[in-house]
Amino acid sequence: MALSSHVQELRRKHETLSKRVEEAQRSPGVDDLRIAELKKQKLRIKEEIERLSHQ
DSSP states (O other), rough: HHHHHHHHHHHHHHHHHHHHHHHHOOTTTTHHHHHHHHHHHHHHHHHHHHHHHHO
């Protein structure tokens, strides 16, 4: 997989996680730990995108 397509895939995953976090925050029955885990995943992806973009 080319670097640019890998970064694009990571951006799609990041956007999907953003939507999931927003939905979870609006749902009263969602556990705060689940939201925190989604946010951590999102941050890891963002850091990976930034690392790959600066190479």
